[in-house]
Amino acid sequence: MANGLLPPLKPIPIKDRLSVVFIERGEIDVLDGAFVVVDVTGVRTHIPVGGVACIMLEPGTRVSHRAAALAARVGTLLVWVGEAGVRLYSAGQPGGARSDRLLYQARLALDDDLRLKVVRKMYALRFGEEPPARRSVEQLRGIEGARVRRSYQLLAQQFGVKWSGRDYDAESWDTADVANRCLSAATSCLYGVTEAAVLAAGYAPAVGFIHTGKPLSFVYDIADVYKFETVVPVAFKVAAANPGNAERAVRLGCRDVFRQSKLLDRIIPDIECILAAGEIARPEAPADAIGPALPNPESLGDAGHRA
Helix, strand or coil: CHHCCCCCCCCCCHHHHHEEEEEEEEEEEECCEEEEEECCCEEECCCCCCHEEECCCCCEECCCCHHHHHHHHCCEEEEEEEECCEEEEEEEECCCCHHHHHHHHHHHHHHHHHHHHHHHHHHHHHHHHCCCCCHHHHHHHHHHHHHHHHHHHHHHHHCCCCCCCCCCCCCCCCHHHHHHHHHHHHHHHHHHHHHHHHHHHHHHHHHCCCCCCCCCCHHHHHHHHHHCCHHHHHHHHHHHHHHCHHHHHHHHHHHHHHHHHHHHHHHHHHHHHHHHHHHCCCCCCCCCCCCCCCCCCCCCCCCCCCC
16 A cells, blocks of 8 residues: 555444453553454464454453554453453443434433433333333332342243342352352443443443443443343353353353344444434534534444544
8 A cells, every 4th residue: 555554444333243352361462453462371362353342351461552542443342340251340432422412312311201201212122012101210110120030030940040139249249159140240241242332322321311320321221121131041041050160151152142132233223212212303513613623534433433
């Protein structure tokens, strides 16, 4: 190419990517423009960073500045997790909310009537039926909680797993039983790919409708729509088999179910459908606002990816 320069990197849409990759005990760097992992023996493994929605970084992993910058340019979310992925500590934001979508999301969340419409749509997608009429968000949460507890019990019976309820201590994960550890690992995978999709769509992970007060409130809202059709059955199936490395088996099972269910194809359109239930238009920029000095280049990626 002219001047020996490579073409500019452009994010590819989330729906065309692998869901999640876990990396542990290695140094992540960029060599010859490629994302690589170097282990203690000096062996290099190439990671197709631009084709992955989310990379989960386990203990023993070090990330160079160049690697973090490359992940941001191609719109791949880096997530720092605990061993076996059962804790989620932090995430690097590769895209970020667009102002028009952030204002739209915030307006829906701040208006009680609009928020209720959005929550009702979430429940309709999650349970495959319209929720009862004339119920508040708090009442809908109570109905949802009862259905969730019943779903856990039914799955435990289906797979022959001893179940006494969802019980774990965030400060002492290892004290939980195998079923709860598997569920923690499974939901961590789901939250990672869901956050990547929320950011790619241009929305803010912290502005939730059912959940609130957490950096990932909206991620939890959206992930709950898919939880019981994807990762929860995987967790109970692995818990029933009780393999030597249950958390790894859960991760592999989640990766497979994400592909089989075409989850990454669905999340962004479903987010737009859920928010559209508020029946308001996205806000227009003020007439006297100053636009960008240079037009944004056209991007192959999703709306929230940096061009």
